[in-house]
Amino acid sequence: MILLDGKVAAEAVKEKLKAQVAELTAKGHRTPKLAAILVGNNGASETYVASKVKNCAETGFESLLIRLDENVPESTLLQTIEQLNNDESVDGILVQLPLPKHISEQKVIATIHPEKDVDGFHPINAGKLVQGLPTFIPATPYGILLLLEHYHVQTKGKHAVIVGRSNIVGRPMSILLSSNIPMGNCTVTIAHSHTQNLTDICLQADILVAALGKPEFVTANMVKQGAIVIDVGITRVEDATAKKGFRIKGDVAFNEVAPKTAAITPVPGGVGLMTIAGLLSNTLQAYLNNKKA
Template sequence: MSAKIIDGKKVAAITRDEVREDVEDWLEAGHRPPFLQVILVGNDPASNVYVGAKTRACKEVGIETDTRQLPDTVSAKELKKTIQYYNENSEVDGILVQLPLPSHLSSHDVIEAIDHRKDIDGFHPMNVGRLTVGQPSFRSCTPAGIFELFKYYSIPTKGKHAVVVGASDIVGRPISVMLSKEDAGGKATTTVCHKYTKDLTAHTISADILVVAAGQPNLIRGEMVKEGVVVIDVGINRVADETRKKGYSLVGDCHFESVKEKASWITPVPGGVGPMTVAMLMKNTLLAAKKSIYPE
């Protein structure tokens, strides 16, 4: 068996087209364009790239955006003051603070400072909590994007054994909740593995659906999965590669070549989950503008 490829670029393009059409309808109804405010602390090259990709995607679908760049020496008090300014600005629909932050700043405190009604990343404790108890909320963009992939490719989750490797607040925990809950569309039996899990293979080998978001290149190999498994590789890691002009290659948390020989479906890296994350950010921003989740 050789796995079918889950094309995240294709599905993300379809999602962006849908958002673009919805934005056009929103404008024709007499509303102002949705507005996303990005806050970037410092000058980290990777963060600059990610912010650039997000703001370009906004412009492509008709969402207006602005990036407020702050020095990496900014104090927690000053950063929260900036966030509060945008919380109170009725012209700002969504607020995105690009992570990671400098070490002297607490990402938990900063995320909690964002008005949960403008938290289009879906990271605020209010949104996480509401997701957990089945109430309307902004869903974290990467897990939401994974569910869009399931939907597009008609990959069933009901009654399946889903194993999530990685327990981060951004991906692992929310995707495990969504997979397990009936009202989120999952209806799967879910196991969450992390760095303290003993005998990881004993868990991954039983998975019908395997979501890997551990941030460790080639962690999962072919002998660790069963025939027919659906593999969602969220990892994106740089590994040295002298054959590449840049001197590195991007690989996932799965050893693609060995795992694809046993999987029924698999996401590539890059081009799998990553594009969906940005597309769902656009969708959440439009929902924030419409006040669809938290009506005024």
């Protein structure tokens, strides 16, 4: 069994990006800049945003963190996005999800200029993805492709089963793995909460992507011998014996599933780190697309 180590693969991607940024700045160009907006103080969101800011610094990117109060009016958030849209020094904008209930995520995503939408959630970018046009690939599926590429996983002709159909993970993952691209050309089945005989479907998977947000849902009896398992899930599970009072669990029961697999991602230390690598790759692409860079 090969451990698909997100730390190792993300470092490799970041080293490449860092070298590109150093070359650009040595030629007198400005540094790429990512603006992140955090609304409220949800613990997990705080951690994700802090990690994104830290990774920007490590890779030579500039970052700007805008914090807004939990009760901020939706109109203020939209105005803040518009300001960033019009700020020529900002290449990429991300609004950390989830947002408080009084704010429409759909409106927020649609307000980010598609050319700065480094999370790849804007309907224009999602449409381009479906049509196989150049676009920003949502960071998590992009990170998974980078991980598969790093470990030279052969995807062509394989049957990929994706559990979860969200707009940010499952659905774009299904489009990418079924596309005619180097890390694609799979035959794809996408499963969701209404899928019947899920165990039988998962047992057919050469590549199984678990993205449903249910800790340790995928058990050994659902996995074919020699499968490649990608665990996207991140759930905080209360644990009084843990320092922080919780542990991070994936969607796969790692200890029982890993021995059956050819390769598997750990949680933590897998897809989460690759998501940041995907985000930084998109930010550099946004910068390069920006003619005034």
